[in-house]
Amino acid sequence: MLKLALRRFGAMVLIMAVVSFLLFLIFESDKLAVAGKVLGPYSSLEQRELWLEKEGYNRPFLVRYGEWVADALRGDFGQSIRFKAPVSDLLWPRLANTAILAGLVFALMIPLSLTLGVLAGMREGSLLDRLLSFLSIGTTSIPEFASAAFLVALFVFELRWLPGTSSMTGGFDWRQLVLPVAVLVLYDFGYVARMTRASMAEVMTSPYIRTAVLKGLPRHRVILGHALRNALIAPFTVIVLQLNWLLSGVIVVEVFFAYKGFGALLYEAAMFGDIYLIEACTMVAVFVAVFSQFLSDVGYTLLNPRIRFAREGG
Amino acid sequence: MAVRGRRDRGEAVPLLAAALRSLGVLRESPVAMAGAAILFFWLAMAVLAPLLPLADPNLPLEPLRPPLSVSADGTATFWLGTDIKGRDVLSRLIWGARRVLVWAGLATLAAYLVGIAMGLVAGYRGGWWDEILSFVANLLLSFPVMVLYIVVITRIGASPLNIVLAVTFASAPAIMRIVRGLVLDLRTRDYVLAARARGEGALWIMLVELLPNARGPLLVDACLRMGYTTIALATLGFLGLGLPPPDPDWGAMIAETQPMGAFAGHAMVFPALAVSSLVLGFNLLADGLREISLRD
Numbered sequence: 001m002l003k004l005a006l007r008r009f010g011a012m013v014l015i016m017a018v019v020s021f022l023l024f025l026i027f028e029s030d031k032l033a034v035a036g037k038v039l040g041p042y043s044s045l046e047q048r049e050l051w052l053e054k055e056g057y058n059r060p061f062l063v064r065y066g067e068w069v070a071d072a073l074r075g076d077f078g079q080s081i082r083f084k085a086p087v088s089d090l091l092w093p094r095l096a097n098t099a100i101l102a103g104l105v106f107a108l109m110i111p112l113s114l115t116l117g118v119l120a121g122m123r124e125g126s127l128l129d130r131l132l133s134f135l136s137i138g139t140t141s142i143p144e145f146a147s148a149a150f151l152v153a154l155f156v157f158e159l160r161w162l163p164g165t166s167s168m169t170g171g172f173d174w175r176q177l178v179l180p181v182a183v184l185v186l187y188d189f190g191y192v193a194r195m196t197r198a199s200m201a202e203v204m205t206s207p208y209i210r211t212a213v214l215k216g217l218p219r220h221r222v223i224l225g226h227a228l229r230n231a232l233i234a235p236f237t238v239i240v241l242q243l244n245w246l247l248s249g250v251i252v253v254e255v256f257f258a259y260k261g262f263g264a265l266l267y268e269a270a271m272f273g274d275i276y277l278i279e280a281c282t283m284v285a286v287f288v289a290v291f292s293q294f295l296s297d298v299g300y301t302l303l304n305p306r307i308r309f310a311r312e313g314g
Numbered sequence: 315m316a317v318r319g320r321r322d323r324g325e326a327v328p329l330l331a332a333a334l335r336s337l338g339v340l341r342e343s344p345v346a347m348a349g350a351a352i353l354f355f356w357l358a359m360a361v362l363a364p365l366l367p368l369a370d371p372n373l374p375l376e377p378l379r380p381p382l383s384v385s386a387d388g389t390a391t392f393w394l395g396t397d398i399k400g401r402d403v404l405s406r407l408i409w410g411a412r413r414v415l416v417w418a419g420l421a422t423l424a425a426y427l428v429g430i431a432m433g434l435v436a437g438y439r440g441g442w443w444d445e446i447l448s449f450v451a452n453l454l455l456s457f458p459v460m461v462l463y464i465v466v467i468t469r470i471g472a473s474p475l476n477i478v479l480a481v482t483f484a485s486a487p488a489i490m491r492i493v494r495g496l497v498l499d500l501r502t503r504d505y506v507l508a509a510r511a512r513g514e515g516a517l518w519i520m521l522v523e524l525l526p527n528a529r530g531p532l533l534v535d536a537c538l539r540m541g542y543t544t545i546a547l548a549t550l551g552f553l554g555l556g557l558p559p560p561d562p563d564w565g566a567m568i569a570e571t572q573p574m575g576a577f578a579g580h581a582m583v584f585p586a587l588a589v590s591s592l593v594l595g596f597n598l599l600a601d602g603l604r605e606i607s608l609r610d
Contacts, residue, residue, distance in 0.1 A: 011452075015452065015453060015456050018453055019453065019456065019457075026469060027469075133601075137594070137597050137598060137601060138594065140597065141541065141590055141591075141593040141594035141596075141597045142586075142590040142593070142594075143545040143548060143549055143589060143590070143593065144549070145548070145549060145552040145565060145568055145569075145586075146548075146568070146585075146586035146587075146589050146590050147586075147590075149568050149572075149582045149583060149585075149586040150583060150586055152572075152575060152582070153575070153579040153582055153583050156575075156576075157575060157576050157579045158579070164575070244458050245458070245459075247458035247460070247461065248458045248459045248460035248461070249460075251460045251461070251464070251553075252460065252549055252552065252553070255552075255553060256552075256572070266461065266464065267464060267553065270464045270465060270468040271468060271554070273468065278465065278468075282457075282461060282465055285457070285458050285461045286456055286457055286458075286461070288458075289456050289457065289458050290456045293456070
């Protein structure tokens, strides 16, 4: 078990290292372009050369990369060109805002999709089952910006119940969170519900459930005591991996609703060509994705008795 | 499998006959039929766009007219209204369908060519080939998709060709994984051993023996992936990183309308409906095909 976790951890570190190197290569191998970005388009070649010399850009590429990594590990990502502030000062508050958004999405999506999935999987082919597969195909077909457009047209323009932007300029307002959270839950819950349903349906056909039914256990005890424990292993990994998808959706939703989160920051940085900010945001995004992969791998092994015991035995 | 094709070399037009036969298979699933119907509708619109009596999609006429309104001189009807610049929404939707179908198709095709090549080599050759190709795939899959799109496209610029390139980067690794998995299963089959015993080259075995036998699951995935690519293109359009304006793009139509949306909700809702229905078509077809293939 520990060996597996260590190996996965090693793979994660390797991926992060290669991604960071590629990013550095893409964005900082052309030194003059970096100087041009930082000093502005009207800076002279002389100014740029001076700046490069002063900032130590004329040292070998690998030395600069090593220093960049060392700084990044200490939480120093340099200065944002657009916002004229240290990248780390921008990054953490934005990440906190996105964490609020993502936390709410998970808090709503997990109970909703697990309940629907388990109920549908308990009786394959039932009305609820067919309704759920219909619903989930529908909701996963509507991209985030499209469902945002529908919801805004209805709740903002027609009914005037909710605000159409979520910039929180006048302090925290929960009403501004309703639409962004709704859009993300709508897009994401269908997939998790379908996975839960498939897992539950598979468990329900297994011999040990038949045994439990035949020995006369009441239905609710068969479901709660026997089926659920194994049926929820696969959805666990799906939910953790959903973090990766959520990050993509978060960018679109934050841009749509002008929410001051991490996704919108990454988008602004990329549109403006704010090199150091792009590097930092991309590294954070990749870290979240790779770390959730790691969690789901290790968690799956921990939860799944077949793998767990096979490993301990052998 | 989804498409049960025998190789009938005798038929005059084997490809066409095979295509018709596989369309017949769809009748087994109402879900697949519904998906195919939606797709057929949009395909027909896209192909017929130049023939339909539509206004020029980029010509400003009368701004912010509601759906079903008649133009001031009484000669034209704006069936779906006009947008904030006064362009006909219906015309922009239909020309937008043409654009999204062409580029999503090309991008998916490019991703498939690269993904299939990577998967065949990784699965059949194994060893170092597999290690290296799988690592590249893992590397690309460790990016949240939208982050990869945004970083790649802001770096190389938003041109149609670059978008095809970005979609290939984002989709080929996933296709590679599917092909690799299928090949790992197929490579131990007797007909592969027979081909090897005959002395066929690796390229022949990969393309003639392995690939055709992997097509069932790939067809289902291709439908799903056309849906993803449509979403990706429209989302990039919404973010201002898509196919360049002024030609209509469903995502960009929503972004253009959003600030003035209170006065032109229709110019936001119709493109949203268009993109959702097209993706729904792909998803229904994929779901139906999967159902049919499981039944066989």
